[in-house]
Amino acid sequence: MRLLIAAVGKLKQGPERDLFAHYFGRAETAGRKLHLSPLSVVEIAESKAATAGLRMKAEADALLAKIPSSHRLICLDRGGEALTSEAFAGLLAKMRDGGQLGLAFLIGGADGLSPEAQAAKTVSLGPLTLPHGLARVVLAEQLYRAATILAGHPYHRG
Numbered sequence: 001m002r003l004l005i006a007a008v009g010k011l012k013q014g015p016e017r018d019l020f021a022h023y024f025g026r027a028e029t030a031g032r033k034l035h036l037s038p039l040s041v042v043e044i045a046e047s048k049a050a051t052a053g054l055r056m057k058a059e060a061d062a063l064l065a066k067i068p069s070s071h072r073l074i075c076l077d078r079g080g081e082a083l084t085s086e087a088f089a090g091l092l093a094k095m096r097d098g099g100q101l102g103l104a105f106l107i108g109g110a111d112g113l114s115p116e117a118q119a120a121k122t123v124s125l126g127p128l129t130l131p132h133g134l135a136r137v138v139l140a141e142q143l144y145r146a147a148t149i150l151a152g153h154p155y156h157r158g
Contacts, residue, residue, distance in 0.1 A: 001035060001095065002102035003027075005139060006042045006067055008059045008109035009132040016133040023140035030147035035096055039143065042066040052111040060114035063106055071102035072120040075113050076139065078129060080122035085156060089146035091121070107135050 011017040024039065031037040044066065047058035067073070072095065083091065095103060106117055109132065125138050148155035 001092075001100055002068075002071070003031065003036060003039045003143065004042060004067065004071060004102060004104040005040070005107065005136060006044075006063045006104050007107040007132055007136055008044055008063065009046050010043045011133050011136065016137055020133070020137045020140050023137065023144050027140055027144035027147060030144055030151065030153070034147055034150050036092060036143075036147055036150075046109050053114075055109065056111050056114035057116060059109050059111075060116045064117060067104045068102060071104040072100055073104050073106055073117060075106045075108075075117055075119040075122045076125060076135060077108070077113055077122050078124050078127055080124040082124045082126070085142060085145050086149060088123070088142055089149040091123075092143075092146050093150055105139055107132050107139070 011020060024041070028037055028039040031039060042063070044059065044062040047055040047062075049055040049058050092103070106113060106119070108114075108117075125135060125142075130138065145156050147153075
């Protein structure tokens, strides 16, 4: 099953980008053996629209245009369902084993995600508001952690 991280905003050089690359690479490598690959990233520029509603719509439209029709959407939003790492791994396994060809994880911009991004599931990384770069780091680490949980690797000791 292909995995795609689709995010508003571009990661600039620095610690967030380095940490994202570290966990992204680990998730990609660990996921290959579990049929959770390839893992890819799509970034779109933040909208310059005048209002939050227009920005969210423009960003959702741009994100959705980059996602293959074979992918189910999982939106990341602090109001979504809070999953344990084990439950997140189980969700990935269930979708993979159910024949899903791909999953796209959507990370919105500063104003959040538009309701137009109709998701199969909305997941929370926690009740705190995270900047998009940090949300990507946390997601990449959780994808890696999910792969280690599914593989029975000792990385996750939760």
